[in-house]
Amino acid sequence: MPTAVPAPPAGPLTLVDWRDRVAALYAEVRADPDPVSGHATWRAGRAELFATHPDSPVRDQPELREAGLSYWAYDPALRFDVALEPVTAGEEPDERPVDTGDDGGTTLVRVGRVSLDGLGTLDVWRLHQYGGGLFVPLRDGTSGRPGEDGASSYGGGRYLLDTAKGAHHGLGDGRLVLDLNFAYHPSCRYDPRWRCPLAPPGNTLTARVEAGERY
Numbered sequence: 001m002p003t004a005v006p007a008p009p010a011g012p013l014t015l016v017d018w019r020d021r022v023a024a025l026y027a028e029v030r031a032d033p034d035p036v037s038g039h040a041t042w043r044a045g046r047a048e049l050f051a052t053h054p055d056s057p058v059r060d061q062p063e064l065r066e067a068g069l070s071y072w073a074y075d076p077a078l079r080f081d082v083a084l085e086p087v088t089a090g091e092e093p094d095e096r097p098v099d100t101g102d103d104g105g106t107t108l109v110r111v112g113r114v115s116l117d118g119l120g121t122l123d124v125w126r127l128h129q130y131g132g133g134l135f136v137p138l139r140d141g142t143s144g145r146p147g148e149d150g151a152s153s154y155g156g157g158r159y160l161l162d163t164a165k166g167a168h169h170g171l172g173d174g175r176l177v178l179d180l181n182f183a184y185h186p187s188c189r190y191d192p193r194w195r196c197p198l199a200p201p202g203n204t205l206t207a208r209v210e211a212g213e214r215y
Helices: 014-031 035-052 062-067
Strands: 079-083 095-098 106-116 120-127 134-138 158-162 175-179
Touching (some): 014 035, 106 134, 106 175, 158 175
Antiparallel strands (some): 079 175, 095 106, 120 134, 134 158
């Protein structure tokens, strides 16, 4: 865990730098053939950003910047290479407007779903106005519900994919890599000034996904 330093002031270019560094971090993770090693790289990179970057969502919470983020241990059974399945014939197209605060807003457009063996299905969304990226949030049995060890995750859910920010683990030929060990909390979990799209009903799993970022 890097030592937290006083966060320099945010400015017109710092958010660009944040997003560039996030995209570069995910590119480094994708280039690693060992998902466990890539996960360690991801955790270290996020720790550095959260502790030192001016656009860190915990920039005004020194106790969180110093303590860092918590994660469940990596579970290789929770990494999936899945096909993007079309929406069931006869279903109405699904669009959801989302207020994103100072960014104005966007619309989630459902483009398909993926099946995770033994867990269920998750809808895959396209962010209509916001760079056109794919977006997969997750709400599961840990969301706002502590387990036997007291660990839980944010009640509004976590994110798995946000390709507009470069946050993904591989995609192409109609398939996606979904690694639930990389589930992370949206910025609004830490700072109410952020407004984040939360997981719709089609992105809810009943099982406890004890992987990724946790409380």
